[in-house]
Amino acid sequence: MRFLVKTYHGLIRNKRYTQLLVLLSFLLTFGAVRAITHLQRSGLLPNQQGALHIHHLVPGIFLILLSGYIGISFWHNPKLRFVTALLFGIGAALTIDEFALWLFLEDVYWTKQGRNSIDAVIIVAILFTVSFILSEAHDHKWLKRLQGKLQGL
Numbered sequence: 001m002r003f004l005v006k007t008y009h010g011l012i013r014n015k016r017y018t019q020l021l022v023l024l025s026f027l028l029t030f031g032a033v034r035a036i037t038h039l040q041r042s043g044l045l046p047n048q049q050g051a052l053h054i055h056h057l058v059p060g061i062f063l064i065l066l067s068g069y070i071g072i073s074f075w076h077n078p079k080l081r082f083v084t085a086l087l088f089g090i091g092a093a094l095t096i097d098e099f100a101l102w103l104f105l106e107d108v109y110w111t112k113q114g115r116n117s118i119d120a121v122i123i124v125a126i127l128f129t130v131s132f133i134l135s136e137a138h139d140h141k142w143l144k145r146l147q148g149k150l151q152g153l
Contacts, residue, residue: 016135018085023128025089030121033097041110055101060094063087096120 033056039045048054067087074080099120100108108114 016132018081019128019132019135021082021085022089022092023125023132025086026093026128027125029090029093030097030125033094037109053107055098055107056094057098057101060091060096060098063091064095067091092124093121096124 036045040047067084070080071084071088097117098109100114100116103116104113109117
C-alpha cells in the first residue's frame with residue numbers, strides 16, 4: 001500500500017502527469033463512447049429521437065475550447081491544469097471519434113468510411129503516447145535511475 005501511495009505522489013509531482021491524464025482520459029472516453037453507441041445501435045440504450053441529432057463531436061469541440069481557454073488563462077494553477085488535461089482528453093476523444101464526419105460531411109459512423117474515425121483515434125493515441133515517452137526520455141532522469149540501479153547490482 002505504501003508503494004502505491006509513494007508512486008501516486010511521485011506521479012502527481014511529475015511534470016508529465018498532465019500528458020498522462022490526457023492520454024488516459026482520451027482512451028477511456030473513446031472506449032466508453034464506442035460502447036455506448038454500440039448499445040444504442042443494438043437497442044439496449046435509447047438514442048436521440050427526432051429531426052435534430054447532436055453528434056458527440058459537438059460537446060467535444062466545446063470541451064476542447066473550454067479546456068484550452070482555462071489552460072491558457074490559469075496555467076499556473078496545478079489543480080486546474082489536471083482538470084483541463086482531463087477535459088481536453090475527453091473532448092479530443094469525442095471529436096476525433098467522429099473524424100469521418102469531418103471528412104465526408106455526412107453521418108458515416110456505421111459505414112465503411114466510418115473506419116477513418118477509428119484510424120484517426122489510433123493515430124492520435126499513438127501521437128499522445130509517443131509525446132509522453134519522448135518527453136520522459138528527453139528528461140534523462142530515467143537514464144540516471146537505470147544507471148543507479150545497474151551500479152547497485
